[in-house]
Amino acid sequence: MEIVKTIPELLLAKKKFATPPVLVPTMGALHDGHFALIHKARDIAGPNGVVVVSLFVNPIQFNNASDLENYPSTLEADLAACERLGVDLVFTPETASLYAENRSVLISESSLSSKLCGATRPGHFDGVCTVVAKLFNLFTPIDAVFGKKDYQQLAIISRLVRDLNFPIIIHGVDTVREADGLALSSRNVRLTPEHRKQAPGIYAALKCAADRVTQGAVEPSVLLKLIQKQLSESAPDARLDYLECVDAATLQSINQIDRKCVIAIAAFFGNVRLIDNIELTSQF
Numbered sequence: 035m036e037i038v039k040t041i042p043e044l045l046l047a048k049k050k051f052a053t054p055p056v057l058v059p060t061m062g063a064l065h066d067g068h069f070a071l072i073h074k075a076r077d078i079a080g081p082n083g084v085v086v087v088s089l090f091v092n093p094i095q096f097n098n099a100s101d102l103e104n105y106p107s108t109l110e111a112d113l114a115a116c117e118r119l120g121v122d123l124v125f126t127p128e129t130a131s132l133y134a135e136n137r138s139v140l141i142s143e144s145s146l147s148s149k150l151c152g153a154t155r156p157g158h159f160d161g162v163c164t165v166v167a168k169l170f171n172l173f174t175p176i177d178a179v180f181g182k183k184d185y186q187q188l189a190i191i192s193r194l195v196r197d198l199n200f201p202i203i204i205h206g207v208d209t210v211r212e213a214d215g216l217a218l219s220s221r222n223v224r225l226t227p228e229h230r231k232q233a234p235g236i237y238a239a240l241k242c243a244a245d246r247v248t249q250g251a252v253e254p255s256v257l258l259k260l261i262q263k264q265l266s267e268s269a270p271d272a273r274l275d276y277l278e279c280v281d282a283a284t285l286q287s288i289n290q291i292d293r294k295c296v297i298a299i300a301a302f303f304g305n306v307r308l309i310d311n312i313e314l315t316s317q318f
């Protein structure tokens with residue numbers, strides 16, 4: 035496995051690739067969710083293809099300085115895991131090697147990012163789109179793999195690829211969960227023991243709402259109230275950042291469950307912000 039830190043090194047390493055790579059962009063602090071992405075990348079690439087992983091905590095997508103400062107970093111363990119999983123190349127750039135000091139170009143998506151995390155983390159998706167476009171330009175992958183835990187991000191990156199004609203196929207991987215249902219997330223390690231106990235309440239409440247839909251419930255407002263009630267009982271310390279039922283394609287709020295939709299949630303436990311979602315697709 036090759037580890038490269040700079041763009042010149044990356045461009046040199048790329049010359050040795052027999053095929054265009056399959057890219058897995060991450061911010062490091064790898065866990066089983068990331069490993070599922072890497073497995074998917076290997077499936078796509080095949081045994082002789084090239085799988086590359088980027089580990090980069092992208093400062094320009096953070097709207098909160100202390101969130102950036104406290105973002106977990108486990109570089110040695112990440113590199114060992116990538117090696118074990120048969121990754122061909124890991125890219126761990128310094129911020130200065132990716133961003134010019136006087137940079138003045140930003141990629142902005144203006145529709146799918148208007149709600150949910152886009153509304154509560156201003157500028158976040160401009161940062162995501164910009165760094166992902168850079169990674170696409172640097173690696174020229176044929177495929178790239180993202181997780182459905184970040185549902186809105188996956189939708190926005192698919193739109194970025196469509197609207198800017200990146201010749202790349204975007205693959206989504208189902209959310210990997212702890213045995214108690216909590217979505218794996220690098221930020222989970224920052225939960226206090228008490229908040230870690232409460233956090234599975236998020237997915238439990240989402241599932242309960244999804245079950246109601248299976249039984250015929252069609253009013254998003256009823257479902258959202260049910261989730262809020264459940265959360266207040268199972269996770270009393272959770273502070274909602276948003277909770278919405280949105281059209282799965284447009285990510286705009288809906289009044290009736292009459293098409294593929296997603297319930298998306300973000301909640302704070304102390305200063306740790308977790309996101310999760312559930313797709314309500316089985317009926318449509």
Ligand SMILES: Nc1ncnc2c1ncn2[C@@H]1O[C@H](COP(=O)(O)OP(=O)(O)OP(=O)(O)O)[C@@H](O)[C@H]1O
Nearest residue numbers: 060061062067180181183184209210218219220221
């Ligand atoms: N539990 C998970 N299941 C599947 N994919 C995941 C999971 N967690 C993260 N991913 C995906 O891994 C990629 C990198 O995400 P990232 O490095 O931000 O990890 P993270 O665990 O989402 O961290 P955090 O949410 O704390 O920022 C993204 O495509 C993300 O959707």
Ligand SMILES: CC(C)(CO)[C@@H](O)C(=O)[O-]
Nearest residue numbers: 059060061092162165184
């Ligand atoms: C896609 C990504 C690596 C861009 O920094 C990040 O938003 C993430 O880890 O989901």
Ligand code: BAL
Nearest residue numbers: 061095096158184187
């Ligand atoms: N997983 C999305 C990256 C972020 O929270 O900034």
